[in-house]
Amino acid sequence: MPELAEVARIVHFIRQHLVGKTLSKVQAQHDDIVYGKVGTTAAEFQKALQGKQVMGAGQQGKYFWITMSSPPHAVMHFGMAGWLKIKGADTYYYRSDKPVDQEWPPKYWKFLLETSDEPKAEAAFVDARRLSRIRLxxxxxxxxxxxxPLKENGPEPVADKDILTEGWLAEKLKSRKVPIKALLLDQANISGIGNWMGDEILYHAKIHPEQYSNTLSADQVKELHTAMHYVCSTAIEVLADSEKFPEHWLFKHRWGKGKKNQSSALPNGDKITFITVGGRTSAVVPAVQKKTGLATNSTGDENSKKISSASKRKRATKQEDDSEVDDKSKPEIKSRGPKRQSISAIKKEEDGEEKDVVGPVERRRSTRSRK
Structure with a gap:
């Protein structure tokens, strides 16, 4: 699903095109999953926004919101495949030249917004897979x-720097005995970090994703804290445009898995390997990221093996977003389908053909460029 930086990109476009304008037209198509799972209906959503002025937009990790001139306000997350399109704006800038992106309203829309103020703006929330959530x-x-749902989620690395301090992180790590990658992905601990950001952070911190969180040394905690703020703030500063990511980032070189005649390695020759941690495929550079303490799948660690097996069974019916505390059953998704290596975990095109893949929902060039 879109992570901290991708959501920041959309908040940027909302502020640029919608904030300060009045919604003269609101249309919502009811979806008993997207709206209904969180106790909202399309009719309620439409009534709540119609005729009101958009006062602001914000985010906490993977969640974002639009505040109106009076309550209630819209709070959303994209699930695996959701996105917000703004007519005439390149929120999907890498695909703006494709005819399907010129269609309006776009396919799979859940709500449409139109402003009365000039220049007039039109926005559409789309989701082919119905894993997103829209609530009031x-x-x-x-x-x-x-x-x-925001109060149940942990602090965000960028917005909550005063909370997510090195000391706070050290206490959080000590309180849990889980693989550090799994801890980073759990939105109840820290908001906004998903698969690719988690891998990038651990690579820069030189920490193996399987190592238990409570075995990290003081120096490792310090490196993790520094890497977390560095990766998150850098990605947000460039609005998730991976073409502007530093060339030495793991992100730039991790996408060769499964591709013919293309290896996964850093420019210096260090090999990139792939393992499953916390139900996600994780990119690891063994030459840099070494286990310095007890870790899952370590020799003789029978308890961790049992935990790992139980977790695999549990993950068979678990949705991507652990932060959706009031929507834990999610029966609409029973399996992820065939795994493929890709940054984009959404559809092949906006024609409804989907790809179920391992990895975060990183909008190709909105969050990648691996030429």
Whole structure:
């Protein structure tokens, strides 16, 4: 699913095109999963936004919101395949030349917004796989993070630097005995970090993703904290445009898995390997990331093997987003389908042909460029 940087990109476009304008037209198509799973209906959503002024937009990790001139406000996350399109704007800039992206309204829309103010703006929330969530939160705009679902999620590395300090992180790591990659992916711990960002952070921190969180040394905690803020802030600064990511990032070189005549290695020759941690395929550079403490799948660690087996069974019916605390059953998805290596975990095109893959929802060039 879109991670911290990808969501920041959309918040940027909302502020640029919608904030300060009045919604003269709101259309919503009811979906008993996208709306209904979180206790909202399309009719309620439409009524709540119609005729109101968009006052602001914000995010906490993978969640984002649009605040209106009066409550309730719209709080959303993209699931695996959701996105927000703005007519005439390149939110999917790498695909703007494709005819399918010129269609309006776009396929699989869940709501459409149109402003009365000039220049007029039109926006559409789309989701082919119906794993996104759209809800209304009735509260003062400046207290939105005190309400579900945001209050159940951990601090965000960029927005909450004053909370997510090195000391806070050290205490969090000590309190859990789980693979460090799994801890980073759990939105109840830290908001916004998904698969590719987790791998990038651990690579820069020189920490193996399988090592248990409570075995990290003080120096490793410091490196992890530094790497977390560095990766997250850098990715947000360039609005998830991977062409602007530093050339030495793991992200630039990790995408050769499964491709003919293309190896996965860093420019210096260090090999990139792939393992499964916390239910996700993780890119690891063994020459850099070594286990310095007890880790899953370590020799003789029978307990961790049992945990790993149980986790695999549990993951067979578990949805991508662990942060959706009030929507844990998610029966609509029973399996991920065939695994393929790709940054984009959405559809092949906007014609409904989907790819179920391992990896985050990184919008090709919105979050990648691996030429």
């Amino acid at each position: 939160v009735d509260c003062p705009a400046d207290e939105i993070r005190k309400y579900t």
